[in-house]
Amino acid sequence: MEFIGWEVLIRKDAILLFQFCKKLGYKKISIETNGTKLADFSFFESILQAGVTNLVMSIHGSSPEINDMHTWLKKSFQMKQEALENASILSEKYEFEMFTNYVVTLKNIEDVPRFIGYIQKYTYLKNYIFAFCRPLPLYEETYGEYLVPFSLLKKVFDSLPLDKKIRIQYLPYCVLDPEKNEVFQEGFFKWKKQSTTRIDWDGKIRSLENAIQDHTLYFHECESCKYKNSCRWVWAEYADFFKMKAPPLLESIQ
Numbered sequence: 001m002e003f004i005g006w007e008v009l010i011r012k013d014a015i016l017l018f019q020f021c022k023k024l025g026y027k028k029i030s031i032e033t034n035g036t037k038l039a040d041f042s043f044f045e046s047i048l049q050a051g052v053t054n055l056v057m058s059i060h061g062s063s064p065e066i067n068d069m070h071t072w073l074k075k076s077f078q079m080k081q082e083a084l085e086n087a088s089i090l091s092e093k094y095e096f097e098m099f100t101n102y103v104v105t106l107k108n109i110e111d112v113p114r115f116i117g118y119i120q121k122y123t124y125l126k127n128y129i130f131a132f133c134r135p136l137p138l139y140e141e142t143y144g145e146y147l148v149p150f151s152l153l154k155k156v157f158d159s160l161p162l163d164k165k166i167r168i169q170y171l172p173y174c175v176l177d178p179e180k181n182e183v184f185q186e187g188f189f190k191w192k193k194q195s196t197t198r199i200d201w202d203g204k205i206r207s208l209e210n211a212i213q214d215h216t217l218y219f220h221e222c223e224s225c226k227y228k229n230s231c232r233w234v235w236a237e238y239a240d241f242f243k244m245k246a247p248p249l250l251e252s253i254q
């Protein structure tokens with residue numbers, strides 16, 4: 001059972017929900033959180049007792065300046081740090097898996113190596129997820145401020161001294177070597193099988209298939225790519241903004 005999107009921990013019935021899932025027999029109960037509620041040790045412990053087994057906590061920088069600039073919340077970094085310290089103590093008593101999630105933007109890409117240095121001391125963390133900042137048409141005027149060119153992303157990530165694979169999502173496979181990095185995403189053909197509709201970024205109701213089709217670009221080079229069925233390709237808005245004429249760094253996967 002996964003609680004993703006928005007912030008489940010601010011719900012008054014969050015504990016009851018987790019207890020109910022546990023009672024129903026779910027062995028794995030996952031949450032995504034901004035971590036602020038986890039700064040409270042006894043609350044953190046109570047969600048573990050209620051059945052939460054997996055946590056993904058967002059943190060977007062190695063310092064208050066960089067993280068809080070992205071969260072628009074003062075003391076957000078401090079609370080996340082307290083959450084990490086609490087998790088460190090609780091990991092000795094409870095079994096749970098925890099990941100961090102760092103959305104990579106133009107404002108924090110240079111901080112990634114420092115972040116890796118900072119986060120490695122929390123040895124109980126299973127991995128550090130990085131999510132590539134996607135172009136949402138609603139925020140078109142901020143593309144220049146936030147979108148990271150693939151070449152810069154590759155330069156920074158290829159230089160990281162790591163003993164484990166980086167998990168990164170929302171990225172076409174040809175940007176970072178998928179043999180060295182754990183690029184994870186659900187390809188277009190998987191989404192195509194789902195008939196779900198949703199309210200899209202522009203307020204229109206679209207099926208997932210149409211939403212992805214409208215916002216992604218399938219270059220003719222993708223046709224012969226071994227990842228074409230699992231890749232989500234390049235976002236149309238991204239390709240448009242950076243005036244891309246071909247998939248990024250295609251040679252890295254040939």
Ligand code: SF4
Nearest residue numbers: 172174222225231247
């Ligand atoms: S060439 Fe196309 S299908 Fe292949 S990894 Fe790149 S974007 Fe994805």
